[in-house]
Amino acid sequence: MHAPHAPVRPQWLAQVSEAPLDPNRAIIDAHHHLWDRPGQRYLAEDYLADIACGHRLVASVYVQCRSMLAVDRPEPFQAVGEVEYANGVAAYSASGVLGELRLCAAIVGGANLLLGDAVAPVLDEMLQRAGPRLRGIRNTTAWHADPRLISNPRPPPPGILLEPAFHRGLAQLQRRGLVLDIWAYHTQLGEVLEVARTFPELLIVVDHLGGPLGAGPYAGQRDAVFARWSADLRQLAQCANVRLKLGGLGMKVAGFDHHVASRPPGSAALAAVWRPYLLQAIDCFGAQRCLFESNFPVDKGMFGYGVLWNAFKRVVADFAEADKDRLFSGTARETYKIEG
Structure with missing residues (x-):
């Protein structure tokens, strides 16, 4: 699979290292991945190396990325393998060998909701394998007609969020008290709004700030995109069942292109370009409904983990x-029912 993200270059990243600010602040990383792909290996030991930067990580949320699939099983059940893998990492961490850190304390799996009612046995097996650590489901939904705007190795077809079969799958999700994570671009926030209004009892977490685009046809259009994104985000925030993850601006589709510079950015530079987006998002949703995320290793091609936090x-x-406590850990703990 072709990786649509900036490649990770350890020597380039090593040029910038910072001491942690506010080092005693408890952090729950609300969104990260683990995988082993050709030329891209990022497993628990790699994540642990990144978080050994002085910030106080107390827990993490694993989010599906089509990793560790059970390839010998029928296709609908292959995603159970990913949940099993993440749960194994969580069990290792829960032994206390890593101190207070609880890796993969919550797991967002990847059951195919387009199966409709037929997704029920898949969800049930995931719950059987991972127990209360399985807190949600995410499908590949970020889509744009422009082929330059791809953020998944296997892009989805358009309109998944509005498919009747997908909505039947959402009903199965709601029945089991699971969260729906959604990764969608700012051009799809109207579809996210329709889902949120159709399922007011379903807790929905919108990933990566709702995907404000800055690449392809949106390059050089940052003010116009910001205006549309802001308006749609404020409308979405009227739905009390929606939460928003703050992060993901290190993807190429965001258009900041830090990876083309001779040196990676420091935290002051990142804060300068991110501040309008983060403050606008928090103004819309409030700290009570926002949660910070690393989106590692996807964003690692643009900046280091310590710099990000x-x-x-x-x-x-x-x-x-x-409010800081909510943003860095409290909202994530409540949303994904993380104990501790």
């Missing part, structure tokens, strides 16, 4: 302590 901390440095 320092950038977030810079942007909200003047916030009340209670």
Whole structure:
């Protein structure tokens, strides 16, 4: 599979290292992946190496990425393998060998919701394998007609979020008290809004700030995109069942292109370009419904892990302590029912 993200270059990243700001602040990384792909290996030990940067990570949320699929099983059940793998990592961490850190404390699996009612046995087996650690499901849904705007190795067809079969799958999700994670571009926020209104009892987590695009036809259109994204985000925030992850701006589709510079950005530079998006998002949803994410290793091609969290901390440095606690850990803990 072709990787649509900036390649990770350890020597390039090593040029910039920062001491952690506010190092005692508890952090739950609300969105990361683990995988082993040709030329792209990012397993638990790689993630642990990244988080050994001085910030106080207490837990993480694993999110589906079509990794560790059970290839010998029928296609609908192959995604159970990914949940089993993440649960194994979580079990290892839960032994206390990593101190207070609980890796993969919550798992967002990848059951195909387009199966409609037929997704029920897949969800049930995932719950059987992972127990209460399985907290949600995400499908590949980010789509744009422009072929330059691809953020998944296997892009989806258009309109999945509005398919009747998908909605039947959502009903099965809701029945089991699971969260729906959605990765959609800002051009799809109207579809996300329709889902949120159709399923007001379903807890929905919108990934990566709702995908404000800055590449392809949106290059050089940042002000126009920001205006449309802001308006749609504010409308979406009227749905009390929606939460928003803050991050994901290190993907190529966001158009910031830090990877083309001779040196990676420091946290002050990242904070400067991210501040309008983060503050607007928090203004729309409130700290009570926002949660910070790393989106590693996807965003690792643009900046280092410690730099990322320092950038977030810079942007909200003047916030009340209670709001910081919500953004960095509280909202994630509540949303994904993480104990501790």
